[in-house]
Amino acid sequence: MIAGSELPDTGDPTFAPYWAAAKNHSLVITRCGVCHTYRWPPRPICARCGSTEVEWDAVVGQGHVYSWTVSPGEVGRGHSTGGLNVIAIVELVDVPVRLLGSLRGMDRQDLNVGLPVVVDFERVADDVVLPVWRPAGSLP
């Protein structure tokens, strides 16, 4: 496990659809059920129209690195990155939302703002699949 990390509670009512989608290798984002404005992280109310209706929408899972950081950390489950925890903030290409996640398969010296990335999914426990990011073109 990464230093300081803990598995999410995939049964949490606000986030259960996110984790259920991830298990099916789908990346979903919340938007308002009335005016369809995207909002992330999930929030109980639409700041634009005031509706509490929520719907989950699948996104294509491509983006660019908006910023990044690397911390010391042991990464388990076969995902060796030299004992480093590489984290990227990814700006999605199809919706105006940024997501945070681990960035796999990159050496420190090749990390760059603007790097194109694609989502990948890692099973980290029997019922938990985490979305992570990889350099575009690196997936089969």
Add this chain to the structure above:
Amino acid sequence: VSLSNAAAITGVGETAYTKASGRAESSLALEAIGKALLDAGIDSSDIDGLIPFPGAVPVDDVIANLRLEDVRFTATVEMGGASMVAALQVAATAIVAGEAECIVIYIARNGSSGRRIEGRVQRLPGQLFKEQLERPYGWVTPAQWYSVICRRHMHEFGTTKEHLARVALTMRSHAQLNPNAQMFGRALTREQYFDARMVADPYQLFDCCMETDGAAAIVVVSDDRGRRHGAGVRLRAVASARPASPDDITNRANWFDIGLSAAAPRAYAMAGAGPSDVDVAMIYDCFTFELIHQLEEAGFCARGSGGPFVASGAIGLGGELPVNPHGGLLSAGHMAALNHVVEAVRQLRGQCGARQVAGARLAAVTGWGNLGDGAMAILEKP
């Protein structure tokens, strides 16, 4: 009714700043408060208001220990590290409203030997989505959160590690002139700075503030009372603000718009003064880049030019805008900027010896808390 020149600071007190106090936080708090009362030349029975740092020694403990009989105003400002500067706004508001006449603002923490930052961040807003979307990836410390803002600033404006080094080395050199600084007597070389362990790229060890055991306290009274006192430092202005989505950096539209971006113009307008009128600045230097960022947002240089500004030597003693002569959170101690307020008061009184900024008449103090909450006070020589 305005808060401008409504209140004054007549007393300041600090304990020693150490890695391990070996004392209860309440003992530290009472020592700092006692010193502040002595400095103000008043008795504890004069206290009728208390504002603690959030989560610090509760006001009831202070009331009980000092046997205070007439505390009629208490408040807590929840702005993380901006809370102590924003507390001046609350104190001045209470004084203007007649709710209190003599307010003590204090902080006490065994921040090094006791509950460290990992425990304190549980108080942050947005816990639910942080547990769900951030903790699983190990994005859990302030160094990590702010490091991405720094990285983005490097990308957009060309800020460099050399700029960050300049901040760390300047703060450490200032601390060599402050016998109460935690890093007094421990100089830092450029080589040591660059050889230090990585914490959250681009932040290495000496880009990060210290954690400190100790306490600080100040006495705030009405401006009239401050004048009668003679050495009351006047609160010319104070303002606080929060950024958009104060619980979340990731999806904030512009990462450089922080609370201070809105608070600073309000403070200058209230003071009837601008950045160029400020003689010495106390900037909330939780990390090296946050000092650069706040210099920009407080208007001391243009957005994006903070790196070259610090590299020019502007923030050192003798520079264009001496910053944190006491050594700051990076090298003096972390009392959430209440020690910055203490230093501002002492600078304006001309009590700082070897680190005194000659002729300091106007001081600015900033606070930064949580994920970009901000506050700024402008203090004036008695």
